[in-house]
Amino acid sequence: MAAALIPAPDPRLPHLLRLPPARGAASLLEEVRQALGEQETVGPLRGELILLAGDWRLPLPELRAVQALLEPLGLALSRVCSELPETRVAAAALGLIAEAPAQATAASAGEGEPGLRVHRGTLRSGEHLQGEGSLLLLGDLNPGARISAVGDILVWGRLRGVAHAGCQGDEAARIVALQLRPLQLRIADAVARGPQERPAPGLAEQARLVDGVIRIDPAEPVCPPLERPMRLRTSLGLNLPRRPGLP
Amino acid sequence: MTSATARTILICSGKGGVGKTTLTANLGIALARLGHPVAVLDADFGLRNLDLLLGLENRIVYTAQEVLSESCRLEQALVRHKQEPNLSLLPAGNPRMLEWLTPEDMQKIVAQLAERFDYVLIDAPAGVEQGFRNAAAAAREAIVVTNPEVSAVRDADRVIGLLHSMEISPVQLVLNRVRPQMMANQEMLSVDEITEMLALPLLGLVLEDQQVIVSTNRGEPLTLGDVASPAAKGYRNIARRLDGENVPLLDPSKERRGLRARLLNKLRQTTGLF
DSSP, X not given: OOOEEEOOSSTTSOEEEEOOOSXXXXXXXXXXXXXXXXXXXXXXXXXXXXEEEETOOOOHHHHHHHHHHHGGGTEEEEEEEESOHHHHHHHHHTTOEEEOXXXXXXXXXXXXXXXXXXXXXXXXXXXXXXXXXXXXXXXXXXXXXXXXXXXXXXXXXXXXXXXXXXXXXXXXXXXXXXXXXXXXXXXXXXXXXXXXXXXXXXXXXXXXXXXXXXXXXXXXXXXXXXXXXXXXXXXXXXXXXXXXXXX | OOOSSOEEEEXXXXXXXXXXXXXXXXXXXXXXXXXXXXXXXXXXXXXXXHXXXXXXXXXXXXXXXXXXXXXXXXXXXXXXXXXXXXXXXXXXXXXXXXXXXXXXXXXXXHHHHHHXXXXXXXXXXXXXXXXXXXXXXTOSEEEEEEOSSHHHHHHHHHHHHHHHHTTOOOEEEEEEEEOHHHHHTTOSOOHHHHHXXXXXXXXXXXXXXXXXXXXXXXXXXXXXXXXXXXXXXXXXXXXXXXXXXXOOOOOGGGOOOOHHHHHHHHHHHXXXXX
């Protein structure tokens, strides 16, 4: 299998560049050149491009080289999807959106609403975890780190950074953590600063949107339903205080 | 990458001015005094000053730059410490090296050092950019230095994330410039708060100590003499723990010095006696 450039079906959507499995493939630049070469016969492409890097180890210079190859064709690398954390770190360093594969395939394939994604390990300052469905973080979210999900955010650990649940407008999304000490919480379009005082020890808490304001309560002893239909708001920004203090 | 026996340890912090270079110098001396051949490598090419702290500035003839370009042998570039012959310094080259130095170059230098020494300590530059990445590429282990300050802890957290992604292990923590009195009054982040956040094994605490400044200016690391300075004790304990010895950690809450101890310390600083 060689590298393939998959043009977007719709001009609003990004193009995809899929690399073959790293084992047995030619060098990175050869693969990319070949894929782009095939495209020249079809006609010029423009717009955003997602690199599906698979198991390729791509340090910063290699990613830059790929960008340099894409630029003359009017293609802007916007997102890198890789199985390897090193590649994701390098992509993030270039200011690109970096993500793990499960997420991108679900998004690009459009298989309806993706379910729960589990991330193991602590998110440290500067890291940003995004999910197309709900996210379960097994570890802490440290100050300076961000987590955002289209659905719910569940943190099996201490939430001390910034969390954004329902980031595409789902007002029923909730944020649950074993210890909720966030810098900032966001649910749909509502934003709230974290409470000043420390939470009572040994009490899992959840944040929900109640009448347009984010409220923190002890967590409900039920798991949020994953297959919940998305409740998108119809009118934007009405009655939503931008920065309400927490109760 | 390196020989099986030598331990190649990166000393880094993210934030500048928290005490990376001071720790490298003191730890180098302390490990050397435990009988190990130790090399310290200044990987801070932009703002080098490990040579200053060790008092070896005027003995530098060749640097890592000449070793890499093979215009001298490694032995010629190594500067042996005057009082502690177990310790050698490989000085940083000129700042323009930053433009062409690659992680492979650093690995090459460190591999050469690892053949000759038990410990190779790499003093990383501040920041998380290419200089830091070059230095980290050559190390197997890391020590992250931080101060009990929010900004230093935040930067340390970022660095730890990067070290994990580079598969450097173990990563251990040194908490520098601890003021027991301020911790007791809850004016400073506590040891527990910091270790809980960074989730790293604590290799040691170093107490705030004015003698560090004096020793830095003199180019004589505190661990060189037998002064009863609290910081020197902290550095020596870190060296012993790194060497596998089980030394109990200092409890800052028991270090709230009484009036007498403080007066004695004041006297020691002003007179330079005992």
